[in-house]
Amino acid sequence: MARQERAVRTRSRIVQAAAQxxxxxxxxxxxxTDILKRAEVTRGALYFHFPSKEAIADAVVEHQIELLPPPVATSSLxxxxxxxxxxxxxxxxxxxLQAAVRLAVEETSYHSGRTVPDLWSFQQFSALLQTAQEAGELLPGVDVEDTATMVVGAFTGIQLVSQLSHSRRDMLHRVSVFWQTALPGIAVPGLLMRLDVGARxxxxxxxxxxxxxxxSRSGDESDVVG
Incomplete structure (x- = not known):
């Protein structure tokens, strides 16, 4: 068990160092070599976890999945x-995640089949918008795939502009403004007023x-005691 935990920590150090x-x-x-120096691990340890620099980049890009807990809102939109x-x-x-964005938008030799839509959870957006459409949340004529593409593209552009102008400090405000502008063309009027798009x-x-x-922690502790 201790060896397994050490391996998990080493892998995490490599991903964090590579991301920087x-x-x-x-x-x-x-x-x-840059990654080795930052992670302070041996080359053998690095290649034990990742066969190539591309594989490390893949792990960085896939990190976004861990950032999305199950949504709690009742409305799909x-x-x-x-x-x-x-x-x-x-x-x-x-x-x-910042590194994942740069990997996704830069034109480089890194090609692993991952695209910007994948990075911004295009499939998840599409599935949720499809559910929203079936629940009558979307205006008639709204195309689910086109709307998902618009959200992905808008968010990608918003974060890039925010990064360049304010080091992403105004990201929440910019996202809020996007939704205030976009939703009247997407959501039915009855739902529109109930959607929370404030930065808070x-x-x-x-x-x-x-x-x-x-x-969750309380439950885990109860299991141990029991």
Whole structure:
């Protein structure tokens, strides 16, 4: 068990170190030697976990999956909104996600089949919007795939502009403004007024996540005691 835990920690160190390098230097500007120095691991340890630099980049890109807890909103359209707020908050602080963005948008030799739509959970957006359409949340004539593509493209552009102009400090505000502008062309009037697109929505989401984590820890402790 101790060996397994050590392996998990080593893998995490490599991913974190690689993310710092990819974020700061890009894919082409980063070598495995750079990653080794930042992670302070041996070359053997690195290749035990990752056969190539591309495999490390894949792990960085896939990190976004861990950032999306199950949505709690009852409205599918609100869930789409919440995903963008969660990602916006994470982009302000999470080095691995910041690196994933750079890997996704830069033209480099890194080609693993992952695209910007994959990075911004295109499939999840599409599925939720399809559910929203079936529940009567979307205006007649709204195309699910086109709308998912629009959300992905808009969010990608918003975060890039925010990064360049304010180091992503205004991400939440920019996402809020996007939804205020876009929703009248997507949501039915009866739902429109009930959707929460304020920048403070993310605070509510974080409180919910913290409460859920607290319940989960209490449950784990109960299992141990029992």
């Amino acid at each position: 390098a990819f974020r700061d230097q890009g894919y082409e500007g980063t070598s495995t 609100q869930r789409v909104i919440d995903i963008t707020f969660r990602l916006a908050r994470a982009l302000q602080d999470d080095i691995v 929505r993310v605070d509510e989401l974080e409180r919910t996540d913290a409460a859920e984590q607290g319940r």
